[in-house]
Structure formats: C-alpha cells, structure tokens
Amino acid sequence: MDELTERRSALVDRLTSRGTLTDPAWRAAMLKVPRHAFLPETVWGEDTAAADGRLTTVVRSHPDWIRWAYDDVSVITQVDDGTPAFPDGRGDRATSSVSQPSLVAEMLQALDVEDGTSVLEIGTATGYNCALLCERSGSENVTSVELDPVLAKQAAANLRLIGYKPHLVVGDGALGVPERAPFDRILATVAARDIPKAWIAQTRPGGVVVTPWATGFATTALLRLVVGEDGTAYGRVLGDAPFMWLRGQRVVPGELRDHVDETAEGVEEFRAGLDSMPVCDADPAGGLALTVGALVPGLSLTRFHATDGSGEASVYFYDRRGSWVLIEYTPGADAYEAYRFGPRDLCAEIEHAVRAWWGAGRPRRDRMGLTVTTEGQRVWIDDPDHELLPPRSGQGWS
Numbered sequence: 001m002d003e004l005t006e007r008r009s010a011l012v013d014r015l016t017s018r019g020t021l022t023d024p025a026w027r028a029a030m031l032k033v034p035r036h037a038f039l040p041e042t043v044w045g046e047d048t049a050a051a052d053g054r055l056t057t058v059v060r061s062h063p064d065w066i067r068w069a070y071d072d073v074s075v076i077t078q079v080d081d082g083t084p085a086f087p088d089g090r091g092d093r094a095t096s097s098v099s100q101p102s103l104v105a106e107m108l109q110a111l112d113v114e115d116g117t118s119v120l121e122i123g124t125a126t127g128y129n130c131a132l133l134c135e136r137s138g139s140e141n142v143t144s145v146e147l148d149p150v151l152a153k154q155a156a157a158n159l160r161l162i163g164y165k166p167h168l169v170v171g172d173g174a175l176g177v178p179e180r181a182p183f184d185r186i187l188a189t190v191a192a193r194d195i196p197k198a199w200i201a202q203t204r205p206g207g208v209v210v211t212p213w214a215t216g217f218a219t220t221a222l223l224r225l226v227v228g229e230d231g232t233a234y235g236r237v238l239g240d241a242p243f244m245w246l247r248g249q250r251v252v253p254g255e256l257r258d259h260v261d262e263t264a265e266g267v268e269e270f271r272a273g274l275d276s277m278p279v280c281d282a283d284p285a286g287g288l289a290l291t292v293g294a295l296v297p298g299l300s301l302t303r304f305h306a307t308d309g310s311g312e313a314s315v316y317f318y319d320r321r322g323s324w325v326l327i328e329y330t331p332g333a334d335a336y337e338a339y340r341f342g343p344r345d346l347c348a349e350i351e352h353a354v355r356a357w358w359g360a361g362r363p364r365r366d367r368m369g370l371t372v373t374t375e376g377q378r379v380w381i382d383d384p385d386h387e388l389l390p391p392r393s394g395q396g397w398s
C-alpha cells in the first residue's frame with residue numbers, strides 16, 4: 001500500500017471506529033476517492049504565529065498540506081471569494097473548502113443514496129464530495145452546481161482527471177437546477193438560513209433534502225427534510241453542521257462597532273427584564289440558541305465581561321440592519337439598565353423566543369424540526385403540529 005492509500009485507509013478506519021462511518025458502501029467510496037487529489041496547490045489555515053485571526057497560506061510542500069488531506073478536518077481552499085485580502089496571500093474569510101470527512105460521512109449517510117439515485121449537490125467547491133456521490137450513485141445520476149466559475153472549472157478538471165463525469169453547472173444553487181429536476185435527493189454543502197423553495201420543488205415526493213440550516217445565531221444545524229406529495233417538506237435537526245453560507249444569504253459583515261453607535265440620536269434608555277446570561281451561554285445542542293436564532297431573525301451577540309470580578313457584563317444584541325439593544329447585566333438583579341435603538345424591539349423579541357422555548361418544555365435541539373412550504377418555514381418541537389411561535393408580525397428583516 002502506498003503512503004497516500006495508507007493515510008486514506010487510516011482516516012476511514014478512524015471514522016469507522018468512532019461510529020461516524022457506518023455504511024459499508026460509503027466506507028468503500030471514501031476508501032476509493034483520493035481526497036488529496038482535490039486540494040489545490042495552496043490551501044489556507046489559521047495564522048497561529050500571528051494569532052490575529054487571519055488565514056495564512058499553506059503550500060503543497062508544507063507537511064500540513066498532506067496531513068490535513070487525511071485528517072478529520074475541513075481544509076480551506078479559497079479565501080475572500082478568490083481575492084485574498086492581503087498582498088502576501090493571507091485572507092480574512094474562508095469562502096470555499098473541502099468539508100470535514102466526518103461531516104461528509106454523516107451527511108452522505110443521512111441522504112440515503114443507492115446505486116442509481118439521482119442527486120443534486122449544491123456547492124461543488126473542489127469536487128471531492130461530488131466524486132463520492134459519483135462513486136456511490138454513478139456519475140450519470142449526479143448533478144452539482146457551484147456559483148464561483150473559477151472553482152467550478154477546477155472541480156471539473158479534478159473530477160475528469162480521476163474519471164468521474166457528473167453533470168456540472170455553474171450558477172446559483174439556491175435556484176436548484178430545474179433542467180435536471182426532479183431529483184431523488186438534494187445535498188447542500190453550504191448553509192441556508194431560508195431553505196430555498198426551489199430545492200423542495202425540484203425534489204420528487206418522498207425524496208430527501210439534507211442541508212445545514214444556519215440562523216446566524218450560535219449554532220448551525222444539520223436538517224434532513226422529506227418532501228411530501230403536496231410539496232411541503234418536513235424534517236428534524238440531526239446535529240451540528242458548521243458550513244459557510246449560500247452566497248446570497250450571507251450575514252451582513254462587520255464588527256460590533258460597525259453596527260452599534262451608542263452616541264446616535266434617538267438611543268432610548270429603559271429597564272430590561274431579560275436575563276441575558278442564559279441566552280449568551282446557551283449550549284448549541286440545547287435548543288435555546290436555535291429557538292432564539294429562528295425566532296429572532298438576523299440576531300448577533302457580543303458580550304464584554306467586567307474585569308473587576310463583579311460578574312457584571314455588557315451584552316449587545318444587534319441585527320446588523322440598524323437595530324440593537326445593550327443590556328448591562330448585574331448578577332442577582334431582576335431588572336437591568338438597558339439602551340435600545342432602531343425599528344426592532346430586539347429585547348422583546350428575544351424574551352418572546354425564550355418564553356416560547358420555556359413554554360415548549362425547554363426542548364433540546366434534536367427534538368426540533370422545520371416545515372418548509374411555499375409560504376415560508378416554521379419551527380416545531382417533536383412533530384410538525386407543535387409549532388414554536390413565529391416572530392410577531394412586523395418583525396423580522398425581510
């Protein structure tokens with residue numbers, strides 16, 4: 001066995017012994033498809049030396065390059081939409097990657113594919129995941145769409161070199177690929193806040209859509225939706241799925257100070273009843289974070305702890321569209337000094353979401369699910385009839 005095959009086989013063994021990779025057919029596919037062949041000459045990793053949050057280049061001759069190819073890690077393959085923010089090639093933001101193998105395995109297994117199942121993948125990136133789909137389902141049954149033409153071209157070359165011939169499309173995956181629909185399965189390898197209606201419309205009744213669902217607040221959940229005869233899709237949260245966004249649904253960029261100006265005219269002082277700590281400290285798998293994210297669209301959070309040991313904290317909630325609230329948390333208080341600005345009453349919206357979650361019995365995230373219809377999406381607990389309250393009318397960002 002050559003060194004690369006050995007590394008690949010060791011990775012597959014690790015995923016199997018951890019209980020992540022359970023399906024023998026996917027195991028065979030992951031053993032066969034060479035992940036390193038999909039990595040570009042230059043990839044990016046955290047700049048640990050500078051420790052400034054930037055992403056630095058790692059070239060093929062660096063030992064990390066091949067190590068990452070067969071470690072259970074995602075590998076960043078593009079930064080800043082292809083134009084690195086710094087002249088030395090360092091970047092600010094990962095915009096494409098080869099996904100983490102354990103997550104790839106989890107998503108492919110959730111997709112429930114057999115020989116001949118027709119699949120649409122959203123987000124071709126390097127083509128690695130697409131190659132796995134071709135291996136399992138047959139190239140002629142696989143369609144994959146990538147928005148970035150440079151990445152799409154490279155993916156086509158990578159796939160061709162190894163001998164896979166899926167149908168590749170350059171375009172906005174949020175629109176699906178209508179000319180190849182209907183599909184038995186749709187797999188998104190990018191996160192959606194609003195699950196695109198086209199995905200549901202282009203999936204056959206009884207078909208499955210697996211997608212990361214990111215509200216933008218604290219947690220990204222993996223969803224498995226089954227499409228019904230009436231074109232409505234229902235499904236549960238399976239676990240974590242940290243993914244980059246569909247380009248059209250990206251979070252408005254910027255730091256706290258780009259969105260919060262406490263000196264602005266019209267800032268209102270008030271007393272807040274909301275204890276912000278349970279929301280700040282919410283465990284991603286615990287259900288509260290997903291509820292708040294789903295019911296308070298666009299929410300971001302920044303907290304500063306006092307350094308005097310008092311336990312006090314300044315908590316900013318903001319929506320990046322002109323509304324914010326600052327709550328000055330003091331341990332043991334039952335009301336807090338607070339300031340708010342903008343058209344949305346974020347404090348009330350968060351309280352409303354927290355109450356909805358308490359009222360539902362404080363469910364963990366794995367009891368939560370989503371219904372997607374042509375009118376929109378609704379969050380529920382345990383079954384689609386037990387909906388969490390939607391945001392109050394007039395609130396939300398779209």
Ligand SMILES: C[S@@+](CC[C@H](N)C(=O)[O-])C[C@H]1O[C@@H](n2cnc3c(N)ncnc32)[C@H](O)[C@@H]1O
Nearest residue numbers: 096098099123125128129147172173189246247
């Ligand atoms: C995490 S990567 C996909 C991982 C990949 N499937 C793999 O094999 O590991 C996400 C990709 O989605 C692409 N993308 C983002 N928005 C998109 C959109 N609206 N339509 C199609 N692709 C999109 C990005 O350019 C990026 O290449």
